Amino acid sequence: MNDIVEDYLHFLTVERGLSDNTVASYKNDLEQFIIYLKEHNFTSFAQLQRADITDYLHQETALKKANSSIVRSVTSLRRFFQYLLHENQITTDPMLLIDTPKKERHLPEVLSRNEVERLLETPNTGTALGIRDRAILELMYATGLRVSEVINLRLADLHTTVGLLKTIGKGQKERIIPIGDTAVYWINSYLENGRPKLLKQKRSDFLFLNFHGNQLTRQGIWKNLKIQVQKAGITKNITPHTLRHSFATHILENGADLRIVQELLGHADISTTQIYTHLSKRRLSAIYEQTHPRA
Known part of the structure; x- marks a missing residue:
């Protein structure tokens, strides 16, 4: 078997x-x-x-x-x-009459804009690793990239002069994503002042490197994020995906079209993207209850 x-x-x-x-x-x-x-x-x-x-x-x-x-x-x-x-390994399929359980839908955790700002400011940008970490956080919040997409970014995927990057998402689907000016600034700072120090005498096509000059791993980003979240005084259960959720929720709150958000996130089905409209409504209700005198 x-x-x-x-x-x-x-x-x-x-x-x-x-x-x-x-x-x-x-x-x-x-x-x-x-x-x-x-x-x-x-x-x-x-x-x-x-x-x-x-x-x-x-x-x-x-x-x-x-x-x-x-x-x-x-x-x-x-x-x-x-x-x-x-492949003719079996003659009947035992899964034919098996129903797929309904998937529970939980609203993901999202950072407030104030929490995002605090998180982005935690890395010590006086060091090569700190500049790298600031560039990663800025990029993830600016683009909604998955952590797997971040670690697999290559130098050739960046087009900072026009504020764009190319990434390969789920199902090997390629998409082009705009990068904000702030994220571009920190990526350029990392390329000039951080990456050369991490690269040392090695050669690598990958954008983000670890202390040894090798490709940064998913585990590396998770480990660093835990430290940064603690420094920022954020008590929510935060993962790298939380920045992706926050990116989608915040741009929807500011009037972005759902189809555009679907394209930016690389969702094959818009029903996956629609969860962020529920998040926006939940936050809208919370703000109403906090601010309206008769809520």
């Missing part, structure tokens, strides 16, 4: 061209599934029936797995068994 999964993951990478993160997600889901199958003495995917799948999903629920994890697991299994059917 492990060999079949490896073949499938290779198919996703080579034939489907899915990103490393997406393939890793499928791999994790399928590895958990195989552990369950071996614990219950299954030796082949062809043995499985609908009841076996539902038993597995009931166990996942009993283990108090997050709703989003179970939804993703169902999606992973559905696509995997479609692949097995196409």
Whole structure:
């Protein structure tokens, strides 16, 4: 069974061209599934029936797995068994009558504009690492880039003279995004005064580097952000994605068209973008209650 999964993951990478993160997600889901199958003495995917799948999903629920994890697991299994059917590894698809659980929609945490300002000002811009961190924060808030898109930016993707950058998002979709003047200023400061000191004697096409002159990682940005959030005195549960949420919410509050926000964020479906209109309404209600004398 492990060999079949490896073949499938290779198919996703080579034939489907899915990103490393997406393939890793499928791999994790399928590895958990195989552990369950071996614990219950299954030796082949062809043995499985609908009841076996539902038993597995009931166990996942009993283990108090997050709703989003179970939804993703169902999606992973559905696509995997479609692949097995196409490759004649099975004769019937046990996922055919399995319903995907409804995905819970939680409004994401968003920073206020004052909190954004405090966060942006926390890095010590008297150091190379501080200039880099300020440039990263300014860029993420100015563009709404995902953290994976930030770490994979290359020098050739920047067009600061015209205030634009190119990025490759989910599904290998390319998009062009405008950068604000403030973010351009800090990126240029980093390119002139920060990056050369981090690069040292090495060569790299990546924009953001770590202390050793190598490509900065997702974990590196998370670790640095935790420190910055603490310094800024922000008590909310903040992740790199919070800057993306804040970017979308704030420009919608200032009158941006939802379709434009969809394009900037790289959402395939506008229903994903619509969550930010709920955030704007929630904040509008909060401001009303705080300011109206008869609220």
